[in-house]
Amino acid sequence: MTRSELFAQIQQKSSFLCVGLDPDLEKIPRHLLAEPDPIFSFCKAIIEETADFAVAYKPNIAFFEALGAKGWETLARVEELIPDDIFTIADAKRGDIGNTSKLYAKAFFETMDFDSITVAPYMGKDSVSPFLEFENKWVILLALTSNAGSSDFQLIQDESGQPLYKSVLAKSQEWGSPENLMYVVGATRGELIGEVRKSAPEHFFLVPGVGAQGGSLSEVAKYGMNSTCGLLVNSSRGIIYASGEKDFAKVARREAEKLQVEMKSLLEQYL
Numbered sequence: 001m002t003r004s005e006l007f008a009q010i011q012q013k014s015s016f017l018c019v020g021l022d023p024d025l026e027k028i029p030r031h032l033l034a035e036p037d038p039i040f041s042f043c044k045a046i047i048e049e050t051a052d053f054a055v056a057y058k059p060n061i062a063f064f065e066a067l068g069a070k071g072w073e074t075l076a077r078v079e080e081l082i083p084d085d086i087f088t089i090a091d092a093k094r095g096d097i098g099n100t101s102k103l104y105a106k107a108f109f110e111t112m113d114f115d116s117i118t119v120a121p122y123m124g125k126d127s128v129s130p131f132l133e134f135e136n137k138w139v140i141l142l143a144l145t146s147n148a149g150s151s152d153f154q155l156i157q158d159e160s161g162q163p164l165y166k167s168v169l170a171k172s173q174e175w176g177s178p179e180n181l182m183y184v185v186g187a188t189r190g191e192l193i194g195e196v197r198k199s200a201p202e203h204f205f206l207v208p209g210v211g212a213q214g215g216s217l218s219e220v221a222k223y224g225m226n227s228t229c230g231l232l233v234n235s236s237r238g239i240i241y242a243s244g245e246k247d248f249a250k251v252a253r254r255e256a257e258k259l260q261v262e263m264k265s266l267l268e269q270y271l
């Protein structure tokens, strides 16, 4: 999917919601355990009920690969289930020496057909570039993450006072463009999102941390929105585990709709 197609989806749905698929056998409603593939049934119901409000889905690969070969099979089936006009993100946080990254890219972009993958920048250009060579596919590079430990490295300043996350933003813009490179920026980082926006005015940001991690959607929009929205705001647990009962998919729909309604008014305010 191209950047303009993504923006068209955002405008059409008045939403920049990414629904995170973090399906955990210990958390999904108990009645689903009787199904042949409980994780697939869970994700299918969530996707069917939230697709009206979502412009992206982000399966977190850990929740599938923890189940071994069966989990990989389920992941492939879930990816195929997502409607073609909805952007797909493999939240895999990959990155290795070049020839290994090339195979990670092949796994997620060819063997499976994800639109994008999250990548760690730590190993530098040759670990990221193989992902950028795939046409119409995206790298979403970790820049300023939502967790407490992000300050351990990402906020360390160099001798000129520049934090590491800004060096990541500056350097990586030599490798990719706003047409194939996005950044992960945590919603928990408040006004620092504005700093990231100054360093990457045109790029899309994938913003996790709204909902269960307590980030504020209105702050994200205030500091992060650009003229083509430039935001995909993720919520996982806040939507998919809003109910642990038989009504889980309907309740997930309500939570997704609540976020979409708020997003609609933010788009009207800032675009």
Ligand SMILES: O=c1ccn([C@@H]2O[C@H](COP(=O)(O)O)[C@@H](O)[C@H]2O)c(=O)[nH]1
Binding pocket: 020, 022, 060, 091, 144, 145, 146, 147, 184, 185, 186, 208, 209, 210, 211, 212, 213, 234, 235, 236, 237, 238
């Ligand atoms: O900085 C980051 C990068 C990735 N994540 C992932 O996003 C979701 C967030 O889930 P919630 O339940 O909405 O908190 C999850 O898959 C994380 O692994 C992140 O939270 N922060």
